Amino acid sequence: MPSTQKTLLAIDYKRGSLRILNQLLLPFATVYEDCNTVQLGFDAIRSMKTRGAPAIAIVAALSLAVELSHKQGTFGSAAEAAKFLTESLVHLRQSRPTAVNLFEAANRLDGVIARAAAASGATAASVSNAYLAEAEAMLERDVSDNKAIGRCGADFILAANPGKQVRVLTHCNTGSLATAGWGTALGIIRDLHARDVLEQAFCTETRPYNQGGRLTAYELVFEGIPSTLVTDSMVSALLREKNISAIVVGADRVTANGDTANKIGTYQLAIAAKYHGVPFIVAAPSTSIDLSLASGNLIPIEQRPGIEVAQIRGQVVEDEGNLKEHESEEDIITTTVHIAAKGINVWNPSFDVTPAELISAIATEKGIIVKAPGAKEFDVKSFLSK
Numbered sequence: 322m323p324s325t326q327k328t329l330l331a332i333d334y335k336r337g338s339l340r341i342l343n344q345l346l347l348p349f350a351t352v353y354e355d356c357n358t359v360q361l362g363f364d365a366i367r368s369m370k371t372r373g374a375p376a377i378a379i380v381a382a383l384s385l386a387v388e389l390s391h392k393q394g395t396f397g398s399a400a401e402a403a404k405f406l407t408e409s410l411v412h413l414r415q416s417r418p419t420a421v422n423l424f425e426a427a428n429r430l431d432g433v434i435a436r437a438a439a440a441s442g443a444t445a446a447s448v449s450n451a452y453l454a455e456a457e458a459m460l461e462r463d464v465s466d467n468k469a470i471g472r473c474g475a476d477f478i479l480a481a482n483p484g485k486q487v488r489v490l491t492h493c494n495t496g497s498l499a500t501a502g503w504g505t506a507l508g509i510i511r512d513l514h515a516r517d518v519l520e521q522a523f524c525t526e527t528r529p530y531n532q533g534g535r536l537t538a539y540e541l542v543f544e545g546i547p548s549t550l551v552t553d554s555m556v557s558a559l560l561r562e563k564n565i566s567a568i569v570v571g572a573d574r575v576t577a578n579g580d581t582a583n584k585i586g587t588y589q590l591a592i593a594a595k596y597h598g599v600p601f602i603v604a605a606p607s608t609s610i611d612l613s614l615a616s617g618n619l620i621p622i623e624q625r626p627g628i629e630v631a632q633i634r635g636q637v638v639e640d641e642g643n644l645k646e647h648e649s650e651e652d653i654i655t656t657t658v659h660i661a662a663k664g665i666n667v668w669n670p671s672f673d674v675t676p677a678e679l680i681s682a683i684a685t686e687k688g689i690i691v692k693a694p695g696a697k698e699f700d701v702k703s704f705l706s707k
């Protein structure tokens with residue numbers, strides 16, 4: 322049901338029903354859409370109504386959980402239920418290529434399905450129940466992992482700034498909207514704010530999809546966190562002039578050496594941070610870590626349609642320069658306008674890879690990963706096996 326009531330709940334699940342907040346319409350309208358089939362889950366992820374690495378994995382798993390709940394009783398055997406589930410996961414894996422959380426979840430769920438189907442006395446119901454339990458556990462685990470990441474990243478920043486107020490810059494959206502709740506890099510900002518040591522958060526606009534200007538800014542305003550929006554091109558000037566204590570970003574995939582794929586523009590922030598001596602922190606749950614890849618040049622980078630760069634969606638303002646509070650969704654007129662010269666070629670990689678060399682630390686739910694003295698890369702595998 323469309324509404325103008327603001328909320329940060331991107332995934333609204335109960336057994337048998339999944340609704341997602343359509344993030345294409347934020348921050349102008351709060352519209353939840355049913356996502357009760359695998360195909361609707363796939364479409365929501367591909368179209369970026371749902372986005373953010375953890376949220377993508379959760380919506381994929383839960384859209385299948387809901388379709389499964391509705392199909393319960395129609396499978397003749399454990400093998401038939403397992404076939405439906407594994408084939409659906411094959412399809413969901415095709416939705417977006419870069420965030421590894423989707424593949425990690427699909428592989429883990431495949432394991433659960435295979436073990437349940439191979440158990441003695443397995444039935445369609447026992448396989449389905451095993452799938453539902455694992456998919457549903459992802460929601461709760463994600464929030465508690467995010468809170469642990471937030472604490473860990475905040476501790477790291479404050480250790481370098483004892484007794485001081487800090488100013489933190491972030492990129493893209495890594496908050497409640499990108500996860501099951503709280504957020505990763507934005508979770509660090511929330512944690513600093515909760516400890517009363519955050520003087521100011523800065524967020525980039527994050528062209529071309531504007532996750533920063535539309536979504537992070539929305540979350541920061543919603544939470545009453547002191548915050549300022551900048552365009553992506555202002556970052557070097559910001560670092561020079563505004564005494565930034567740290568940059569915190571999320572991750573779509575972290576490889577074994579700590580190279581990190583994240584929203585396009587992250588790499589240039591890391592370069593600017595190095596030049597200005599500002600700590601650059603990646604916040605990532607362990608589900609974003611891909612130990613099967615040795616380095617970032619092996620990460621598949623999603624290419625999005627050029628139209629996303631050539632056009633921009635926004636809210637029509639009646640009074641010049643004023644965004645009005647709207648009382649009903651009929652009041653909100655969103656429109657898409659073309660902002661580039663017609664006919665120009667567009668290159669639109671959705672992510673870039675920041676080399677480990679430029680990253681100061683990786684904050685995970687298991688603790689902070691740092692480099693050995695003198696090392697240019699991280700030993701992520703050793704850290705995780707501790």
Ligand code: MRU
Nearest residue numbers: 372373374493495499571572584
């Ligand atoms: O294209 P998006 O919006 O899905 O990209 C999101 C990001 O790059 C985030 O920084 C990343 O997924 C981490 S979300 C906790």
